[in-house]
Amino acid sequence: MFYKGKNSIQMNHFFKVITLVCLLFSSLLTFGNPPNDDKFVVVLDAGHGGKDPGKVSHGYNEKDIALKIVLAIGKELEKDPKIKVVYTRKTDVFVELVERGRIANKANANLFVSVHCNAHTSSASGTETYVLGLHGNKKNFEVAKAENEVIFLEDNYETNYAGFDINAPEATINITIGQEENLSQSIEIAKMIQDKFTNTLKRKNRGVKQAAFVVLHQTIMPSVLIETGFITNTEERNFLKSTSGQSKISHAIVEAIYGYKTIIDENTGNVLISPHVPVTPVVATPEETLNTSNNAIIFKVQIASSSRDLPLKPENFNGLKTISQEKAGTIYRYFYGATNSYDRAKVLLKEAKKSSYNDAYIVAFRNGTKISVTEAIKSASN
Numbered sequence: 134m135f136y137k138g139k140n141s142i143q144m145n146h147f148f149k150v151i152t153l154v155c156l157l158f159s160s161l162l163t164f165g166n167p168p169n170d171d172k173f174v175v176v177l178d179a180g181h182g183g184k185d186p187g188k189v190s191h192g193y194n195e196k197d198i199a200l201k202i203v204l205a206i207g208k209e210l211e212k213d214p215k216i217k218v219v220y221t222r223k224t225d226v227f228v229e230l231v232e233r234g235r236i237a238n239k240a241n242a243n244l245f246v247s248v249h250c251n252a253h254t255s256s257a258s259g260t261e262t263y264v265l266g267l268h269g270n271k272k273n274f275e276v277a278k279a280e281n282e283v284i285f286l287e288d289n290y291e292t293n294y295a296g297f298d299i300n301a302p303e304a305t306i307n308i309t310i311g312q313e314e315n316l317s318q319s320i321e322i323a324k325m326i327q328d329k330f331t332n333t334l335k336r337k338n339r340g341v342k343q344a345a346f347v348v349l350h351q352t353i354m355p356s357v358l359i360e361t362g363f364i365t366n367t368e369e370r371n372f373l374k375s376t377s378g379q380s381k382i383s384h385a386i387v388e389a390i391y392g393y394k395t396i397i398d399e400n401t402g403n404v405l406i407s408p409h410v411p412v413t414p415v416v417a418t419p420e421e422t423l424n425t426s427n428n429a430i431i432f433k434v435q436i437a438s439s440s441r442d443l444p445l446k447p448e449n450f451n452g453l454k455t456i457s458q459e460k461a462g463t464i465y466r467y468f469y470g471a472t473n474s475y476d477r478a479k480v481l482l483k484e485a486k487k488s489s490y491n492d493a494y495i496v497a498f499r500n501g502t503k504i505s506v507t508e509a510i511k512s513a514s515n
């Protein structure tokens with residue numbers, strides 16, 4: 134029909150339709166992965182399962198306790214339409230560590246939370262949350278080794294985890310730059326989880342730690358592995374196996390996830406640092422005097438985190454001056470600038486981004502302690 138006669142309008146129309154179809158097709162290709170409708174995607178990973186019971190003590194299996202806690206976390210989070218929950222397992226099945234990572238990566242997750250229980254002598258107690266890293270010490274190595282041993286139950290572990298010697302205390306894992314960037318976020322959520330366990334549940338705090346967990350090595354988003362307590366300790370086992378204990382633990386984790394999500398929301402734009410809101414140009418004022426008295430709010434721009442202790446010279450930071458550093462665990466965080474003004478902080482953020490720190494974000498401190506930017510703005514304007 135289109136070729137009948139000399140109607141160039143019809144021909145034009147034909148090409149328009151073809152172009153449209155091509156455009157549609159290419160956009161389908163581009164957006165092959167659903168963008169999750171701007172939801173905050175949490176992957177919940179119940180440790181072990183199926184033929185791998187995890188630790189066993191007095192007839193209780195780690196795999197069962199971990200699953201119950203995970204399902205309770207998921208049940209609470211699923212009530213929130215802004216959150217999407219993805220599980221690596223919802224039943225008593227065996228899932229390879231590499232597959233757990235694949236599930237999280239495929240889901241474009243914002244956060245990966247793996248739930249486990251510890252085991253040692255009957256006197257050992259307390260909770261600890263791990264982020265990926267080299268084993269800080271022998272104790273961390275022992276915990277990671279025990280959790281990593283599950284790979285020997287997998288069929289293709291030699292190929293799946295090539296080069297990862299789980300028996301080597303000085304694990305030679307290759308932590309990618311992306312994973313290193315995720316570390317500061319992982320430490321952030323790990324700290325929040327430990328704080329909730331300690332302050333709200335009054336559990337003994339063994340702290341935020343780093344070790345080479347195979348499962349954390351598979352994911353490309355901020356990821357933590359929680360040891361919720363020792364099933365070898367009578368008091369902790371009784372707590373972990375009880376419905377009320379599981380519900381308290383899961384609720385504490387949910388609250389920590391919300392605390393973390395708030396910080397992420399503040400820094401990813403829609404709320405406070407929207408790129409559409411014009412930033413008032415502020416001329417750099419090096420003579421700006423920083424109020425460091427008690428309760429003064431100080432904003433900085435976090436530009437990077439690294440396991441390396443870099444000298445604070447401009448040449449190490451794409452030419453940026455006034456860099457400061459903070460050590461958290463074995464990770465160094467690097468900040469650009471320091472100001473009492475949120476408006477000025479937004480300008481500093483722009484400067485950092487111009488210097489290729491595209492993932493930089495604003496952080497706030499009071500009395501040297503990190504607080505949420507929302508809280509800081511409220512306090513600063515009071």
Ligand SMILES: [Zn+2]
Nearest residue numbers: 180187249250
């Ligand atoms: Zn485990």
